[in-house]
Amino acid sequence: MMLYIHIPFCDSKCHYCSFNSYVMSNQHKKNYMKSLLVQLKHETAKNNIKRYESIFIGGGTPSVVESNLYEDIFKYLSKFIDKDVEITIEANPTATKKWMKSIYKLGANRISFGVQSFDEKKLIFLGRNHNTNKAIDAIQDAYDVGFRKINCDIIYDTVLDNKILLENDINTIFDLPITHISAYSLTIDKNTNFYKQPKKQKTDIKLTKYIFDKLSKNGFIQYEISNFAKDISNISKHNLGYWQFKPYIAVGAGAVGCINNQRVYMQKDVVKYIQKPILYKDIEVLSEDNIITEKTMLAFRSIVGVDIGIFDDKQLQNIAIASNEGKLKIKNNKIYSVDFLIADELSLYVLGQ
Ligand SMILES: C[S@@+](CC[C@H](N)C(=O)[O-])C[C@H]1O[C@@H](n2cnc3c(N)ncnc32)[C@H](O)[C@@H]1O
Ligand code: SF4
Incomplete structure (x- = not known):
C-alpha cells in the first residue's frame, strides 16, 4: 500500500497556488501532527496494512514543520516499512540544513524542492519567498546531509518564459545534484492571486517541446507528462504508483485517498481536522466506467x-x-x-x- 501524508502549512502563499495550505501558528502545527498520527494509526489498522511500499509527505510545505514533530510518525511507520522503501518529503528552499539533516536521520530518503525557477524576476513574479541562491544552496545542503534522490519542481508556461530563461533554468539544474525534475505547466485556479490579475499564463508548445527535448537529450527519462528521472533508478516509485492506479491511503487535512475503488476525501479545514481526524468529509464510489x-x-x-x-x-x-x-x-x-x-x-x- 502507498501512503500520502499531507502537511497543510506554508510560510506564505504563492500567487499561483490553490493547494490546501495555510500560514498558521506553531501551536496549530503541533496539534495537527498529533491528529495526523491518530488518523494514520486508524487507517493502518482499519485497512489491515502490513507494509507501506512508498511514502510521500507533501503539502503545503513539510519543511515549515519542525523536524522533532515528525518523530512520532516516523517511529510508528518504522514497523510498517522495509529498509529501502522510498520516503519522499517536500521542502521549500527556505528549509535549513539542520532540518534536512534531522529529517534524513528520521528516515526520509528522497527530497523534493519547490524551486519553480532559478530566475530572480520569475521568482518574484510567482510570489516565491526565496531567491535563486537560496534554492541552489538548499539543493547543495540536501546532498551534503546525505540525500541522493533530489527532485526539483519547476513551472513553465508563464508570460515571462522564453527560450533563454528556460535554457538557463535547465542548465542550472544540470549543474546541481538533482536526480529528478517535475516540470509543471502553470495552471490558474480560482482562489489564487493570479486569478484576479491580468493574464499570467501563456502556453507555448514550442517552449514545452524545447524543455522536453533538452531534458531528454541530456539523458532524463520522461516517464509522465511532467516527470523526468535522471535514470531508471530515479523514477519515483510513489509517482509511478499513481499512474498505475495503485490504491493509496491519504492522511491529513484535504488529503484524498483512493482505496477499494473508493475515493475518500478528508476535511480541508485544519482546525476541524485537528478535532476530528478520522472523520471522512466525503466518499465517492468509483463505478467501473470511472475506473x-x-x-x-x-x-x-x-x-x-x-x-x-x-x-x-x-x-x-x-x-x-x-x-x-x-x-x-x-x-x-x-x-x-x-x-x-x-x-x-x-x-x-x-x-x-
Ligand atoms: C507542495 S508544492 C512543493 C513544496 C513547497 N510547498 C514549495 O512550493 O516550495 C508542489 C508543487 O506544485 C507545483 N504547483 C503548485 N501550484 C501550481 C500551479 N498552479 N501550476 C503549476 N504548478 C503548480 C509547484 O511546482 C510546487 O512546487
Ligand atoms: S507552491 Fe508550495 S510554498 Fe507556494 S503556496 Fe503552494 S504549497 Fe505553499
Missing part, C-alpha cells in the same frame, strides 16, 4: 500503459484507428501513448466521450 476512464487517462499521460482487456468493442475500434494514425502503440496486450501532450484528447477519443 476505466481514470486508468486510461493516467496511462496515456505516462509510460505505464493500459491493459487492452478493459475496453469494449467500440473503444477497441477507436484504439485501432488511433493506432493506425500512429498515436498509440500496442505491445503485449497493453496500449501506450506516443505523445504525452495529446494524452487527454486521446483518452477522450478512445473512451468515446
Whole structure:
C-alpha cells in the first residue's frame, strides 16, 4: 500500500497556488501532527496494512514543520516499512540544513524542492519567498546531509518564459545534484492571486517541446507528462504508483485517498481536522466506467500503459484507428501513448466521450 501524508502549512502563499495550505501558528502545527498520527494509526489498522511500499509527505510545505514533530510518525511507520522503501518529503528552499539533516536521520530518503525557477524576476513574479541562491544552496545542503534522490519542481508556461530563461533554468539544474525534475505547466485556479490579475499564463508548445527535448537529450527519462528521472533508478516509485492506479491511503487535512475503488476525501479545514481526524468529509464510489476512464487517462499521460482487456468493442475500434494514425502503440496486450501532450484528447477519443 502507498501512503500520502499531507502537511497543510506554508510560510506564505504563492500567487499561483490553490493547494490546501495555510500560514498558521506553531501551536496549530503541533496539534495537527498529533491528529495526523491518530488518523494514520486508524487507517493502518482499519485497512489491515502490513507494509507501506512508498511514502510521500507533501503539502503545503513539510519543511515549515519542525523536524522533532515528525518523530512520532516516523517511529510508528518504522514497523510498517522495509529498509529501502522510498520516503519522499517536500521542502521549500527556505528549509535549513539542520532540518534536512534531522529529517534524513528520521528516515526520509528522497527530497523534493519547490524551486519553480532559478530566475530572480520569475521568482518574484510567482510570489516565491526565496531567491535563486537560496534554492541552489538548499539543493547543495540536501546532498551534503546525505540525500541522493533530489527532485526539483519547476513551472513553465508563464508570460515571462522564453527560450533563454528556460535554457538557463535547465542548465542550472544540470549543474546541481538533482536526480529528478517535475516540470509543471502553470495552471490558474480560482482562489489564487493570479486569478484576479491580468493574464499570467501563456502556453507555448514550442517552449514545452524545447524543455522536453533538452531534458531528454541530456539523458532524463520522461516517464509522465511532467516527470523526468535522471535514470531508471530515479523514477519515483510513489509517482509511478499513481499512474498505475495503485490504491493509496491519504492522511491529513484535504488529503484524498483512493482505496477499494473508493475515493475518500478528508476535511480541508485544519482546525476541524485537528478535532476530528478520522472523520471522512466525503466518499465517492468509483463505478467501473470511472475506473476505466481514470486508468486510461493516467496511462496515456505516462509510460505505464493500459491493459487492452478493459475496453469494449467500440473503444477497441477507436484504439485501432488511433493506432493506425500512429498515436498509440500496442505491445503485449497493453496500449501506450506516443505523445504525452495529446494524452487527454486521446483518452477522450478512445473512451468515446
Ligand atoms: C507542495 S508544492 C512543493 C513544496 C513547497 N510547498 C514549495 O512550493 O516550495 C508542489 C508543487 O506544485 C507545483 N504547483 C503548485 N501550484 C501550481 C500551479 N498552479 N501550476 C503549476 N504548478 C503548480 C509547484 O511546482 C510546487 O512546487
Ligand atoms: S507552491 Fe508550495 S510554498 Fe507556494 S503556496 Fe503552494 S504549497 Fe505553499
